Amino acid sequence: MSARRRNRARGISVWVIALLVALVATIQLRSEVEVARSLVGVDPTSLAFLIDDLHRANDSLDAEKADLGQRRAALQSGEASAADQVLTEESNRLRALEGQIPVQGPGIVIVIDAGGLTALDLQDALNNLSAGGAEEIDVNNRRVVTGVSLSQTSAGVAIDGVVVAPPWTLSAIGDPTRLAEVADLMTQQLRADRRVRGASYRVEANIVIRSVVSPKPFVYAVAS
Amino acid sequence: MTRRNLASLSLLALVALATGFVLAGQIKTQLLTPSNQVARYQALVRSVQDLEATNADDRRQIAALRSQIDALESEAATKSAATQALRQQVQDLRAHAGLVAMHGPGVDVELRNGVAGPNAGGQTGYLINFEDVQDVVNLLFARGAEAIAVSGRRITPLSSFSGSQGQVVIDQGPPLSSPVTISAIGDRNAMVEALADESALPDVRARQVQFQIQLVFRGSPDISVPAYDSSLQIPHVSPT
Numbered sequence: 001m002s003a004r005r006r007n008r009a010r011g012i013s014v015w016v017i018a019l020l021v022a023l024v025a026t027i028q029l030r031s032e033v034e035v036a037r038s039l040v041g042v043d044p045t046s047l048a049f050l051i052d053d054l055h056r057a058n059d060s061l062d063a064e065k066a067d068l069g070q071r072r073a074a075l076q077s078g079e080a081s082a083a084d085q086v087l088t089e090e091s092n093r094l095r096a097l098e099g100q101i102p103v104q105g106p107g108i109v110i111v112i113d114a115g116g117l118t119a120l121d122l123q124d125a126l127n128n129l130s131a132g133g134a135e136e137i138d139v140n141n142r143r144v145v146t147g148v149s150l151s152q153t154s155a156g157v158a159i160d161g162v163v164v165a166p167p168w169t170l171s172a173i174g175d176p177t178r179l180a181e182v183a184d185l186m187t188q189q190l191r192a193d194r195r196v197r198g199a200s201y202r203v204e205a206n207i208v209i210r211s212v213v214s215p216k217p218f219v220y221a222v223a224s
Numbered sequence: 225m226t227r228r229n230l231a232s233l234s235l236l237a238l239v240a241l242a243t244g245f246v247l248a249g250q251i252k253t254q255l256l257t258p259s260n261q262v263a264r265y266q267a268l269v270r271s272v273q274d275l276e277a278t279n280a281d282d283r284r285q286i287a288a289l290r291s292q293i294d295a296l297e298s299e300a301a302t303k304s305a306a307t308q309a310l311r312q313q314v315q316d317l318r319a320h321a322g323l324v325a326m327h328g329p330g331v332d333v334e335l336r337n338g339v340a341g342p343n344a345g346g347q348t349g350y351l352i353n354f355e356d357v358q359d360v361v362n363l364l365f366a367r368g369a370e371a372i373a374v375s376g377r378r379i380t381p382l383s384s385f386s387g388s389q390g391q392v393v394i395d396q397g398p399p400l401s402s403p404v405t406i407s408a409i410g411d412r413n414a415m416v417e418a419l420a421d422e423s424a425l426p427d428v429r430a431r432q433v434q435f436q437i438q439l440v441f442r443g444s445p446d447i448s449v450p451a452y453d454s455s456l457q458i459p460h461v462s463p464t
Contacts, residue, residue, distance in 0.1 A: 011232070013236070017236070017239045044265060046388045046391070050391070050393075050399060054275035054276065054279060058278050058279055060455040061396055062282065063457050063459075064454065064455035072289060072293050083307050087311055087314050088310065090314050090317075091310065093456075094321050096463065097458050098317065098320055098381050099381065103461045103462065106460055123359075123362055130383070135382065135458040135460055136458070136461055145381035146365075146379060146381050146382065146383040147365050147379070148365070149362075173460055173461055218319065218326075219410075219411075220329055220370055220409055220410050221371045223315075223326055224325040224326060
C-alpha cells in the first residue's frame with residue numbers, strides 16, 4: 001500500500017514539473033513571438049517620430065477640413081457674389097502655391113557657399129525645407145516648387161534649365177520656428193561637408209519672393 | 225530498485241533538466257524586460273494605427289468636401305458667365321496643383337526592397353527609403369512628367385518626402401513601404417529612357433548590386449493618377 005502511495009506521489013510530482021515546464025516554455029515562446037511581431041522592422045524611436053508626424057499631419061488635415069467647410073457654407077448661402085469670392089480666393093491661393101505669383105511671409109534664409117555640390121544635394125536641401133514646413137521656396141531668385149526640374153549639367157546645378165552658381169541663397173516662407181530648427185540641423189551637417197566653405201541661416205519676419213514659375217500646359221495628361 | 229522506479233527517476237531527471245534549461249533561457253532573455261517592451265511597443269503601434277485610421281477618415285472627408293464644393297461651384301457657374309470663366313481658370317489651376325484626377329500615357333515604376341544579406345549588420349540599404357522615391361519622382365519631373373502619384377498618393381507643388389527605416393511618408397499621408405509604385409503621366413519614351421540611363425539614380429543602382437533592391441519600370445499608353453486628398457494650406461504666405 002505504501003509503495004503504491006509513493007509511486008502515486010512520484011507520478012504527481014512528474015506531472016507537476018512537466019506542467020511547469022510547459023507553462024514556462026509557453027510564456028517564453030509567446031513573449032518572443034510578440035516581440036518579433038510588434039517590431040517588424042520599426043524601432044520604438046522611429047515609431048515615436050511617426051506618431052509625431054501623424055499628429056502634425058492630422059492637424060493639417062483638420063485645418064483643411066475647416067477651410068473647405070467654410071467654403072462649402074459660403075457656396076451654400078447661394079448669394080451671387082459668394083461663388084465668385086470663393087473662386088477668386090481659391091485662384092489666388094493656388095497661384096501662390098504653384099509659384100505663379102510673387103509672395104511674402106515670415107521664414108528663413110540659408111546661404112550655402114560650396115564647390116562641388118550636386119543637383120541631388122540641392123534636391124535634398126529643398127526637400128528638407130519642404131518637409132520642415134516651407135510653403136514657398138526660392139533659390140538664387142529662381143522659384144522652386146515640387147515638379148520644377150533640378151538637373152546636373154556640365155556647368156553646374158540647373159533649376160528649370162538655368163544654372164544657379166554658388167553661393168546658393170535659399171529663401172523659405174513658412175513657420176519660422178520649425179524652419180529655424182530644420183535650418184539649424186541642415187547648416188550643421190553642411191558645415192561638416194568638406195565641399196562646403198560656409199553655411200549659415202537667419203530668421204526673417206518678412207521674406208519677399210518675387211520670382212515666379214511659368215505655368216506649363218498639359219500635353220499628355222487629361223482630366224479623368 | 226525496480227525497472228519501473230528507474231524509469232520514473234530517469235523521467236524525473238529529464239524533466240528537471242529541461243526545466244533547468246528553460247529557466248536558464250528565460251533568465252537569459254530577461255522575460256520581464258521584453259514583456260514591458262512588448263507592452264510599450266504595442267502601445268506605440270496602437271497609437272500609430274489609431275492616428276492612421278483618423279488620417280484615412282480625414283482624407284475621405286476632404287475628398288468628399290472637395291467634391292461637394294465642385295458641385296456647388298458648377299451650379300453657381302450656370303448662373304453667370306463671369307463665374308463660369310473664373311471656375312474654368314480655377315479648374316486649370318486645380319489640375320496643376322494635383323487636385324484633379326488625370327490620365328494619359330506614361331510609366332509605372334516599382335521600387336521593391338532587396339535582401340538584407342548575412343553581413344548587413346545595422347545597415348538598412350536593402351530597404352527602399354524616401355530618398356529613393358524622391359529621386360525617381362524628381363527624375364521623372366525633370367523628364368517632363370505632368371502628373372505623378374506614389375502608391376496612389378498624388379504629388380503636388382508642396383509635396384515633400386520623409387520617413388525612416390524603409391518607411392516613406394509623403395505629405396500628410398500615412399507611411400508607405402515596399403513595394404512602392406510611382407505612376408507618371410507624360411512623354412513615356414523620354415521617361416523610360418531616363419529610367420534606363422545607367423548614370424541616373426546612382427544610389428539606387430549601387431544598392432541594386434549590393435542588396436538586390438528592385439527598380440522595375442514599363443511604359444503604358446494609359447495611366448491614371450488620383451486627385452490629391454490632403455491639405456494644401458499655406459497659412460504663412462500672402463501676396464505681395
